[in-house]
Amino acid sequence: MMLNIKVILFVAFSMLILNACSQVRPWERGYLSKKEMSWDSDILESALNDHIFFSKEASSGGNNAAGGGCGCN
Amino acid sequence: MVKAPKMQHSKALRRKRRSRSLLALSTTALALPGIATADAPPTESAVSYKISNYKEDDLSRREVLFGDLNRYDIDVHQFKLVSPLGRNMAINFDANYETLSGASPWFTTAGANGEPVVNLSGASGIHDRRSEASIGARYYLENGSFGGNIGYSEENDYRAVYIGFSGERHFNSDLTTVSLGFSHSEDEIFPTDAEIFNRIINDDKQSSSVFVSVSQIINQLSTFQSAISITEQTGFLSDPYKLRDVRPEDKKQFAWSNSYRRFFVDADAAWHTNYRYYHDDFGINSHTADMSWHQNVGKSLQIVPHLRYYSQSSADFFTNIDNPLNPLTEYQSSDYRLSAFGAISGGINFILELDKWIVTLSTERYIAKEKYSAYKVSQPSTALVKYNRVSLGFDYSF
């Protein structure tokens, strides 16, 4: 019972928070659509960096799933 | 009822026109959430090529007891093609080719004063090539997209076959995007000169990875993304070339990434910042923070200074002096990548947009040191890398 309340409250609360952000209309997204505002503005550059850091550091993973392995690590 | 401000034609004419290729590319990137416009495949095809040189600084004789002082020097060629296919699909093809030469750490011993010193592979060094190719397709729905890719990578001692699937959906008037993905890789290791050096003849490993991410438009100028990925690797996870390297056959990795983007209208620039927390059951924790400033200069040039900080703790079984008397059943590795260290890197990129072309020059300097570590360094490592990278990239849309 308590769990349900928590879940409902959480959902309602996050929806309210999301709604607080929701003032950006579809035609107001000119700045957001700029290439330099994308998550990954140069895909080859970030792929290369990921590959280098993967082979020189112990950490990997992030906002996408891993690709293939290499003998570099 | 709706009044436009007074037009300033002369001003409009003076302004240089924005490159169309840029706009096309902004919708070709398969990894991007469709935050700005109705979801759709790219409107144009784009082909990209990047050539890079990666060169590690030589070690000094003080650090190296035996072997070549020249470390890795790698040339990388990357190629990518993204193309719309019909009204609802996009396909992509990627190819990479790397040539590598230099020496790599072989084993570590104690020097004259008991300090750890590294022994690099022989003067002949290593010459290797890596070739990789992958193809993928993505299908665009009204409210999201899903896609997959399959790839193959080959070196003279390593082979990997991998697949990946991902899907994303927009909610809340396209202000929120949720992505889910899965990937799997089957890798095979067959060290060179295995019989001469008593290395394993061949072995394999498997990696499976899942991720979930949530992206949110905060306001007209900023967006936020948070993502979690979990990876499990099983099989031969040791380094076959090191004299004494025994690691567990199972590794679970967890990463939590956060990204923030903000546009500054007056400066005509975008600010990127990312933070990642990482943990695995080898005992390694790490923090990665980076930021970059994407400054528009006029309509066709962008200057991007970037800075990154990384720090990790050591693996539970890391040792900086190999103990050849340890039983092989006991985990140990002197791989510097499993030691506690920190790294600072940074550089500056120049992006020039010319009609259908984009030319990118990127530079980076990377320095890893144990004193940069945010974690306690109980055993200082050997052979931490410093490197320079320079890349030249071309994008063409048609």
Next chain:
Amino acid sequence: MKNIKAVVNLSKSIFAVALVLIGFNSSAVEEGEVLPEFTLPSIYEGKAEISSASLEGKTVYLDFWASWCAPCILSLPMYNEMYHKYKDQGLEVVAINLDNPIEDGLDFLLDTPLDFLIPSDPEGGSAELFEVIGMPTSYLIAPNGEVKLVHMGFRDGDMETIEAEVQKTLAEN
């Protein structure tokens, strides 16, 4: 127990309010409805303003676009072709530009001249009025003001659907 019920009821109301705030407050212009009234200046200085009243009695293809929207700029040259093909049969094309600043829209038009009417609405009041839910969105309006088609997004091949509807509406009137 009573307290728990109260909390449940409260959270149910919060949930309901959140739902209403998020999804159910839209009064988007839909097929079968009548074109809302609007008046907008042309993006070109010195040209006459464009209003719903001035479009009365015509078959109108009305589009909302911005220069930063890739599917929009894919669609506009095709709308220009459609305009030339059917203008003698009475088709009017109106593409409301939502660029803010307006100069971004004009930059695009310097590269890609378009011969139909282009009102400018940098504040987006008209898009608000139509409750545009994605970019681009376009509307086919019969001479009696009735909305015959609402088209969201623009992909390869969409032009055939749009043109078929335009032909149908022109033929009916």
